[in-house]
Amino acid sequence: MNMDKHGSKNFLLRHETILFVALVAEWIFFDAVGHNFGTYDNSCDILRHSCEIGLLALAMTPIILTGGIDLSVGSLLGLCAILFGKFWRDAGMPIPVAAVCTIGIGALAGGFNASLIAWLRLPPLIVTLGTFSLFRGLAEAITHGVDTFTDFPNSFLFLGQERWLGIPSQAPIFIFAAIFFWLLVHRTTFGRSFRAIGFSPEGTRFAGLPVARRVAMVYVLAGIVSAIAAIIYTARLGQAKADAGTGYELFAITAVVLGGTSIFGGIGSIHGTVLGVAAIAVLHSGIAHALLPGEMAGMLTGVLLILALAGSILPKMISGLCARKSAPRLAKQIS
């Protein structure tokens, strides 16, 4: 009985719940203030615009759970986008083959990050800062910064611009990825080992878990997901250029942290990340529909991030204070 009460109290104070309330408040506010904000068309646009960053954020969550970071996902998106274009236009591959090859490249690039981080034990921040420049540089070198891939067939552009069963056609991919990552992180031993590694890599190793393999896995997954995001991005814009996805890594990290994942690893959830992505996407769209200047999006994202973090820390601090107050009393009772 007591346990149950405690559990529901925790549930109400949990970061995800607070973020969810903030998201609903955001929605109600912009629906009242904005013009044509709450329409079905706009909901679809919000979903469409958040697919690529959403995918990157999903892949980023297990990485941050292990206490790592991947700054190279945005650059890898750019590299994969132009390679996809090259496979299709210059190598003459049909779109599905080009897509599979691009995903293979994504896995290879993720594997490159993984081998440096997991086996050479180099810090993820430094490794991916390096590949952040390397991948973007490669993309620019391959296209000489000039080449742009366009004129994709309409059957491919459908993936990025049309609707399928009433929802944006790229949305099922995002939903599928979200379910996959949710099951991976919350319902498998893999997921539990990511958290364990985040709390204590050494301890996890002594517990007999293959830490290097597990860490490698999350970076390879991020590579694959970046490649998928690149293909969706290309379909949405109808063009692939070397500057695709500039700055997306920071949006993804922001969404993950907003979703309650600790940047030090160990704590976090996929549903939190999904809420984080939604909160940012709704904010961006809402500002445009309320006819507010676009620069406010960056500012308000910052405010939202700080408020959400403060909102989830405050209850813990209060309960911490209560616990400290009751502690001496307890000590007196014992003596």
Next chain:
Amino acid sequence: MKRTFLLLLAAVITIFSGCKKNSAVPLGDNANSTPAAKKLTIAFLPKSKGNAYFVSCAKGAQRAADELGDKLIIDGPTDPDPARQNEIVENWITLGVDVIAAACENKEGISTALRKAQAKGIKVITYDADALPDARSFFVNQATPQGIGYSLMDEAARLCESNGEFAVITGSLTAENQVEWRKYVEERRAAAYPDMKNVSVQACDDLKDKAQSEATALMGAYPNLKLILSTTSLGVPGAAEAIKQAGKTGVVKNIGLGLPSENKRYVHDGVTQSVILWKTEDLGYLTVYAADALARSTLKPGDRTFRAGSLGEFQIEGDNIMLGKPFTFNKDNIDQFDF
């Protein structure tokens, strides 16, 4: 965990069921009045928001909208993400604006969004940098690439007495309009000034300090350099600063495309000889007048001329509304312009 999942599910359901099913209403406040008297909503998209060039365009656009009694929405990217312009346009589509006037950063990329706007009955006009022809009705052409390239080269040759080495600083090696302008600079040089030699082309990524370091490097690498020509507005003050610091004022001449306000100081100091540009406020002004006329169907494909408020009549060549010849700002006239 299960409860959170259910909560999420409930959220998605409430959000989607709460949606007013495609009940998009137009932004204009008096939808049932006659079309001629209707107040239009014009969306004005610059390439980037903070750029002084587009700030000045927007000023002219606002003046035109005030004269016409239209509502003007100005929004543009503040970060270098090439997808941002598309997202802004897509937001305007659901917002229900009447007409979109866009300066396009990525021709092919934004065209998909502009076509979508046209399919929803929104009129589209481009200015400054064009989209693909099927994605807009008209392009307000600030100056032909030929006019710009030739004007720059003629001015360079005049200052160098038609011989010697010069170098080019460009915004980016890739941007459509930069490539075109450089092509016509070269065409004019080859045809009219064979004794002049273009020794180097450097990109400054539209950054003033990069332009400055590139100019310093150019002066070091080519001691006989007589002139630096910038095809981007931030290149001219950047190069001017480099020339001044190197103590080569007047020895290495400096010209290029640029805003008078950013170059006034250097022109008066004699570091920069002349700045070439069109009147950017007029560009914004003409664009909004044309956008308004297009939405009211008083401007139609096939028209040969167009009258824009206090600026008078403009020529239309095909689907290009021509702003006219570039203007040269120098010591004598630069103080008359405040953009």
